[in-house]
Amino acid sequence: MEAKKIFHDVFQNIEVGIGEVSKTVGVSQRQLRYWEEKGYIKPVDDNQSGVRRYTLSTLYLIIFIKTQLDQGFTLSAAFERSKDIKVKSKIVRNFFEHTFNDVTITDADKAYGEIDLGELLVQDGQKYHFKGVVDEHGRYLKIDK
DNA sequence: GTTCTAACA
DNA sequence: TGTTAGAA
Numbered sequence: 001m002e003a004k005k006i007f008h009d010v011f012q013n014i015e016v017g018i019g020e021v022s023k024t025v026g027v028s029q030r031q032l033r034y035w036e037e038k039g040y041i042k043p044v045d046d047n048q049s050g051v052r053r054y055t056l057s058t059l060y061l062i063i064f065i066k067t068q069l070d071q072g073f074t075l076s077a078a079f080e081r082s083k084d085i086k087v088k089s090k091i092v093r094n095f096f097e098h099t100f101n102d103v104t105i106t107d108a109d110k111a112y113g114e115i116d117l118g119e120l121l122v123q124d125g126q127k128y129h130f131k132g133v134v135d136e137h138g139r140y141l142k143i144d145k
Numbered sequence: 146g147t148t149c150t151a152a153c154a
Numbered sequence: 155t156g157t158t159a160g161a162a
Binding site: 029 | 147148149150
């Protein structure tokens with residue numbers, strides 16, 4: 001089986017109970033049930049037990065909402081932001097999966113490097129390489145011949 | 146001991 | 155949202 005699919009299956013099958021989520025994330029069980037009632041989060045539906053279990057992706061959503069709440073946003077605003085982030089993440093992931101060919105490490109300890117974003121063909125027939133650079137100056141774009 | 150629903154401070 | 159009661 002393809003590694004990507006295995007990861008997806010494993011990721012999707014990891015579940016956590018409401019007690020553990022509550023203790024770990026710092027959100028009360030009451031809140032979790034309320035958020036569910038509001039339609040913001042959804043426990044895995046297959047069990048007949050009536051006991052709530054959350055997938056990892058739901059856990060991440062819960063953590064995101066909690067973080068937004070701590071920063072002063074309302075619950076509904078936090079949820080709207082989560083939808084926004086979800087779409088943006090998907091776009092960014094898609095872009096990078098299909099564009100960067102290689103990452104060159106320039107400093108492993110500081111996590112500095114150059115991301116080759118692909119070739120750029122200009123009118124004069126010259127080929128350039130578009131690079132995303134992360135170093136002591138921050139992050140910026142660079143064009144190499 | 147944990148989780149659930151419902152109700153009330 | 156917190157808390158509590160009574161049941162699973």
